[in-house]
Amino acid sequence: MPRYRPLIEDDELNMTPMIDCVFLLLIFFMVTTVFKEPYSLRVELPEAHQAEIVEEKKLVASIAADGTMEINRQPVTLANLDEILRREKASTRSLTLVVRTDKETKHHFVLELFESAKRAGIEQIPLATDEPVTD
Numbered sequence: 001m002p003r004y005r006p007l008i009e010d011d012e013l014n015m016t017p018m019i020d021c022v023f024l025l026l027i028f029f030m031v032t033t034v035f036k037e038p039y040s041l042r043v044e045l046p047e048a049h050q051a052e053i054v055e056e057k058k059l060v061a062s063i064a065a066d067g068t069m070e071i072n073r074q075p076v077t078l079a080n081l082d083e084i085l086r087r088e089k090a091s092t093r094s095l096t097l098v099v100r101t102d103k104e105t106k107h108h109f110v111l112e113l114f115e116s117a118k119r120a121g122i123e124q125i126p127l128a129t130d131e132p133v134t135d
Contacts, residue, residue: 041070043102048129058094059122061113065104069113078112085120095121100128 041062062070069076072092076084085097097117101110117125 040073040075041068041100043100044104045100045128045130046103047131058092059088059097060100060128061097061117062100063102063105063109063113065102067106067109069109081112081116082119085116085122089120089122096124096126097122098126098128 041064043062043064058072060072069078069081071081071084072088074084074088089095099110099113114125
């Protein structure tokens, strides 16, 4: 009579298909992620030792050292500043305008932006700053 050996089940689980699926998901999410556009104006923010973080950042104005301005990444001039601020305020429904200025920006351009923002009905105008570098 022939002797049969009992079948021994393999206790190890093949992980290769699961690792392949994880890598495919990782590649899918990397490809489909929407990347945020960086600001087109390069400004070097001044440092602040006491700062408050603003949660709502829907309206952002940037002013370069030479006076070039943009509102929500759209280039503006002093002539059309009021119109674009009103339009952007209406589209975002934000009452806060975060101002990013270069530390070398002339005071004149900042004041023009502040006056235009007040005419547009913007209630809060915080200034963006960098955290101080600590060694």
